[in-house]
Amino acid sequence: MNTENQHYDVVIIGAGPSGAVAATLLVKHGWRVLVLEQQTFPRFSIGESLLPQCMVYLEQAGLLDSLHENAAPLGFQFKNGAAFQRSGEHASINFTEKFSQGPGTTYQVKRADFDKCLADAAQQQGAEIRYQHTVIAYNNLVDGAQLLVKNQQQNEYQVTARFILDASGFGRVLPRLLDLEQPSDFPVRSAFFSHFKDGIVDESFDRNKILINVHPIHKDIWYWLIPFSDGTASIGVVAQPSRFAKNAEPLVCLNDFLEQDPFLAQLLSRREAIGDARSISGYSANVKSLVGNNFALLGNAGEFLDPVFSSGVTIALKSASLIAPLVDRHLRGENVDFVTDYSKPLQAGVDCFRTYVSAWYDGRFQDVIFYTEQNHQVKEMISAILAGYAWDTDNPFVKQSERRLATLVSLCQS
Structure with a gap:
């Protein structure tokens, strides 16, 4: 020694x-x-x-x-932003159009x-x-x-x-x-993910945004699709462990879930995995x-x-x-x-993020994201939070995240 x-x-x-x-x-x-x-x-x-x-x-x-x-x-x-898809519904957030400086x-x-x-x-x-x-x-x-x-x-x-x-x-x-x-007071969740040659040929797909995709049946299951500039992408699925088969081989499991969503199955029909897929559980x-x-x-x-x-x-x-x-x-x-x-x-700031993460999984924030008659000023405030400005207390949706989001949800669901 x-x-x-x-x-x-x-x-x-x-x-x-x-x-x-x-x-x-x-x-x-x-x-x-x-x-x-x-x-x-x-x-x-x-x-x-x-x-x-x-x-x-x-x-x-x-x-x-x-x-x-x-x-x-x-x-x-x-x-420059984030795109969302849920059973044929599409929405996007442009981070350059935000409340915070x-x-x-x-x-x-x-x-x-x-x-x-x-x-x-x-x-x-x-x-x-x-x-x-x-x-x-x-x-x-x-x-x-x-x-x-x-x-x-x-x-x-x-x-x-x-x-x-x-x-x-x-x-x-x-x-x-x-x-x-x-x-953590968050429910245990698991993620299966890998890098792929994504093979995306759909010209309407915006590589400048992360795509967050909701499972067509289970709103608490979601996918990420993060494109890179060389034609590859990080792709993953997140759900509670009970949604996944026990001892599932990560790549098989991930591909199975991708095929469960018609939009992703079509968009990624030419995908090729790069290396091994991975999984992580109980990360919160x-x-x-x-x-x-x-x-x-x-x-x-x-x-x-x-x-x-x-x-x-x-x-x-x-x-x-x-x-x-x-x-x-x-x-x-x-x-x-x-x-x-x-x-x-x-x-x-962590607690502000927590408000919106929790509301995503129970479906309330999803209803806000996919609401069709969005107020531009409110959208800019939400955009700022999703752009990471969760410490900007000049933003009412940061300063009073729970109360403001609850009010917004009630308007979107009425």
Whole structure:
């Protein structure tokens, strides 16, 4: 065992989007930052459809130029909205027509390449990243924390830091080590997904939008179709586990569900799977607290809702943007109330997303989306939320999400 104790100002667990953005922001403040990543990059990850709000946080970190420069070579698809289909009903949201100020366009990205792009840029700006290094133990110190780390040769060593950020995503390193996990109040759902050569020849299909498709019989089952610029797409289906056959082979299961919807079956009749399909179940998660003594949880390491409106990366980047200046102040000796200044503001946007995700599954928000006599101003407010601006409290549908949505639903269903 290597007992040499290495010291950094901040150690970040995970080199995904929130880790890369937090690392870059903290390096800009002059701090010595180490990122410990369990895997090697590029590596597969789900969550390919970004929201325009993401572009704000990437620009803050100085990572936006790298994204733009690499978009075309990596097959990233320009995105300006979302399209919806339900048993022949069609609707769309244009993110450039929204209530909130800020970007209205973004990209649909292959996460393996996107995450590596951000991590590489973070390294170029001064963050140190160690791949295939796994955090296996955490010890709280008066002035920071000590981590026990195992490298790719299975050798163990110790690292201390004045502050720890957990950006490990679904790995949820600190929640597991510190017994912070608690059940999500969302029902357990499963997703089956893969990348395909989509073979779409329908000229009316808009590749600039994610397609969210409702199952023709069961309104709680939905599909995503995320096109990329090279003729491939990420395709998946989400439902409660009881809807899927036990021990189902992922690609067989996914193709079976695609054939159940006449619109998708026709649109994707020429599809060819690229590699293996995958499945994930019980991904919704929560924690007892997002912060503790000298640590904070970012993105999915804290709470993950559901993939339906692609909020995961947005929440992750928002968390990095919120936490970095607070950690900077903390390291400079200021008193920082991380609950008031980080947990509560972050949770406010998450709770707004939760309102619309919950209403999607019970069908109420679907009725709003497919309502034919839409008020333009209201639609712009809803567009802003679906574009990721869930922290803009000038938007009445953010500030009073439950009450405003309930009123809107009653009008659409009357």
